[in-house]
Amino acid sequence: MTNDANIATRRLTLLGWFDIVLRDLKYTFRMLARTPGFTAVAVLTLALGIGANTAIFTLLDQVLLRLLPVKDPQQLVLLTMKGRHYGSNWGGNAISHPMFRDFREHNQVFSDMFCRFPNSASLSFGQQAERVSVELVSGTYFSTLSTTTFGKHVLPPTPKSSAKL
Secondary structure (H helix, E strand, O other), X not given: OHHHHHHHHHHHHHHHHXXXXXXXXXXXXXXXXXXXXXXXXXXXXXHHHHHHHHHHHHHHHHHHHOOOOOOOHHHOOOOOOOOOOOOOOOOOOOOOXXXXXXXXXXXXXXXXXXXXXXXXXXXEEOOEEEEEXXXXXXXXXXXXXXXXXXXXXXXXXXXXXXXXX
16 A cells, blocks of 8 residues: 555645646736736846857857868868967968978878968959958868869969979
8 A cells, every 4th residue: 555655645746746837837927917017128138148148159159169161170280380480470370481381391291281371352342342351372272171162263282392482
């Protein structure tokens, strides 16, 4: 009989819990219906908070969590230099183009190498012009990343022995 009593108590407890939750929900909706101003502010606050969290997570997911849309993104390596720089570069951790050429000519580790340099340019359409961010890239940029270009103004890669800046 102890077993039957435990099962009945569990059923009663579960049913009792649902009954309490149902009564609390009814009371909540009755109180919200009495104060429509508060209800509107609460609902708008929740909607704004949920929308902002969704937007921020979507941005972080696209920028930080997803891999780049290139062949073997986990094998990409970024070379930077700290300390004394030889050649001309633009500060930060940038590597000068002569140093890049030297790395490329003596490379025994990587399957291929490319360089890029952030810059800005004017983009005009009709009577309007706007400043946009662009990147100057080496000729092996697209083939190394296994991507295609949007335009047709891409110079072929220069051979390693005749690469001049």
